[in-house]
Amino acid sequence: MRNGLINAILAYVMWGLLPLYWKLFDNVPAGEILSHRIAWSFVFVAALVAFQKRWGEMKQVLTNRAALLPLIVSSLLITANWLIFIWAVNNGHVIETSLGYYLTPLLNVLLGVLFLREKPNRGQWLAIALAGAGVLLVAVDYGSFPWISISLAASFGLYGLAKKKVKQEASIGLLTETGIVVPLALIYGGYLGAKHLSTAWTLPASSLLLLMLSGAATALPLLFFAKAARKMPLSTLGFVQYIAPTITLILSLLVFKETISAVMLISFSFIWVALIVYAASTFNRARATEPASVS
Template identity: 55%
Template sequence: MKKGIIYAVLSYLTWGFLPLYWRLFTAMPAWEILAHRIVWSFVFVAVLITVSKQWQQLKSVVASRRGLTAVVLCSILISSNWFLFIWAVNNNHVIETSLGYYMNPLISVLFAVVFLKERLSPGQWLSIVLAGIGVLIMAVQYGQIPWVAISLAISFALYGLAKKIAKLDVLLGLTGETIAALPAALAYMIYIQSHGTGIFTSLPPFSIVLLLLSGAATAMPLFWFAKSMQLLPLSLVGFIQYIAPTTSLLLAIFLFNEPFSQKELISFSFIWIALIIYSFVTFRKSKVAVLPVRQVDVQ
């Protein structure tokens, strides 16, 4: 439980600060950034796979129909999520991305109950209702259907569910996902460079280095996220995710100067109250469940 929480916090805290990273590449179209993100992520995980000598194991994973389907599905879901996030950040919609990732835990919990048959206590249900009220206030305040937020929430919740069901090795699964998206990313990069529309070669050296590091910036939080999915219930991982949108929301308000009204502050308060209640109830349940086991060990 403790290791899983550490992995989850690391992944979501990193994702919360990613708007700062992608804002460095506002001159590049979102599709080009996504292509580079996929390519350099592959390079990073390929090095890890080579060092750990797991290429043969990766072949056995994709050799089965179930494994290949899981890898391709996860690749499509996370690539779609990446593109929407990059586009939104570089088009001054950071608060809407924050809304999307506030909505995501609710959808993750719903998937956990419906597909994984996880059971929630009355206190956990109360926290979901409070968080739902907070998200609803944010959506109404937004003034229209927040399609970016909804798409981000659903795509990442489906990605988390697919990872949970597939039960693939963390590094092998992540490598398979990047390989599945690699041909399209390389083809796009070659196309734009051959037509003279690519921005990469015109970037200053420092920006090029930062873009090359996007592989590590992408793969490491995904690795931590996948590890947390192995060690924690999907419903708990969903609520720890509030770290990321809260961090992004604070960046949007205090650094990017996006407007933040009193109604949004109220919804923010509802969500954090929900998080406090859910965390308290969940840890209390896990502590009670572990106690009898420890007593038996002592006897």
């Protein structure tokens, strides 16, 4: 559990800072950034698997339908999530991405109850209700259906559920996920090149190198997340996720100069109180289930 928590914190801090990275390429279309992100992620993870000498495990996954199916599902979900997130950041919707990832933990709790038979206690249900109230306030204040937020929450929440079904080591699972969609990324990149529509390859050398490093920027938090998902309850993992949208919210206000209303500030206060209640309740449950020490 402790190791899983450390991996989760590392993943969510890195994800919270990603808008700073994608803003460097705001003149590159989202689809083109996504194709590079997938391709360079595949290269990075393939090199990692080669270094770990795990190609034998990779072959076993590719020949095992039961192991491959959840990875196909998770691959499609995370690809959709990436595309929506990149488009939203580079089109001035960073606060909406923050709301989406505030919604995700609530969805994780629901998915954990429905599919994994997780049973939150009363304190945890209270925390969920408080966070739900905060998110509802944000949605009402937003004034229209927040499709960006809902899409991000649904795709990443279901991705987390799919990862709970994956039994492979993190690097093997991620290589399979990127390998499933890398042909589409290469085809799209080739199409852009043939039509002379490619923007990325006209970037300065320093910017192009940074775009190539998107493979590492993508893969590292996913590797940490995969390790955390195998060691933590989905509901608890979801609440740790509030680290990422909080960092993103701060960036949207201080760096990207987006505006936030008083209602949104109140709603985020609800969410932070929910975090405190959830953490206290989880800690008390853990202490109650510890065996008595022998003196």
